[in-house]
């Protein structure tokens with residue numbers, strides 16, 4: 001027999017992601033899904049942000065990695081609430097992992113929930129985690145052609161952080177080229193050139209966060 | 220890599236549909252995937268094979284159908300099918316604009332047809 005069906009294959013994940021988004025909205029929690037290749041500096045950016053904005057916001061982190069709770073321990077050292085999710089080889093987080101992890105948080109008392117996805121520029125993009133925004137991180141040693149090679153991430157992200165700016169003198173990274181291609185895909189995307197080592201450029205990122213929290217709370 | 224996770228969602232949906240229609244044996248399933256999704260068809264077929272081994276779905280074939288990209292031009296609004304669907308460079312045959320078009324098709328991922336017994 002022929003069975004015609006039109007069913008989105010990721011429907012289960014997307015349904016749960018929508019439920020999470022509703023829950024987060026009810027508590028006015030801003031949720032950001034950080035995506036980059038391994039080692040671009042997601043955890044370093046979180047360490048900085050959590051420490052510098054400690055007195056302004058109450059923040060929590062879900063850390064996704066294949067193995068170890070290293071990153072959760074690093075961010076917890078700033079005093080923020082953190083939960084580690086180990087995917088045991090899995091290349092991305094999904095909404096049921098987030099659902100399980102947030103049982104550890106008091107959402108009513110949280111302003112920002114950061115989700116640090118597994119280091120990977122491809123797979124995490126396909127799995128909605130209930131976030132408000134995806135944030136693409138790229139570090140300058142990786143090369144300025146990453147937005148060209150991995151366009152889907154940059155198209156779906158709401159902001160881009162170009163990290164490790166302190167290394168610009170040592171690598172051939174054309175900031176304008178990376179910016180140009182990212183904004184071809186996404187013309188109003190804010191781009192922050194940062195160094196988590198020196199602190200350069202972080203103020204711009206913090207201002208964006210402040211505005212996003214305000215917008216979320218006034219909805 | 221994420222094809223493993225996609226295959227397991229796919230298998231769940233297939234099993235649900237088979238049960239709903241009182242079928243027990245799957246002959247074939249067809250998946251439509253947009254050219255702009257990050258899906259590797261061979262990887263999904265491989266993942267499906269691995270995960271259906273020694274199950275009633277083991278002998279089924281998984282057919283992959285690619286959906287081409289169509290966009291509405293960001294300049295003149297006319298619809299066209301780019302020759303090379305590259306998110307950066309899709310020159311509009313009407314006005315020449317090269318990027319920032321609205322993607323109409325090419326991002327889908329769905330199961331569209333089952334043949335079962």
Ligand SMILES: Nc1nc2c(ncn2[C@@H]2O[C@H](COP(=O)(O)OP(=O)(O)OP(=O)(O)O)[C@@H](O)[C@H]2O)c(=O)[nH]1
Nearest residue numbers: 037038039040041042043044119163164195196197
């Ligand atoms: N020079 C320099 N090094 C940095 C900067 N940001 C991070 N690093 C270093 O880069 C390495 C990786 O940083 P992490 O923050 O662990 O990167 P990550 O993206 O969280 O990595 P995974 O979670 O493993 O994917 C560490 O050795 C950091 O100290 C920066 O702005 N400049």
Ligand SMILES: [Mg+2]
Nearest residue numbers: 042043071116
């Ligand atoms: Mg990390």
Ligand SMILES: [Zn+2]
Nearest residue numbers: 292295311314
């Ligand atoms: Zn045109």
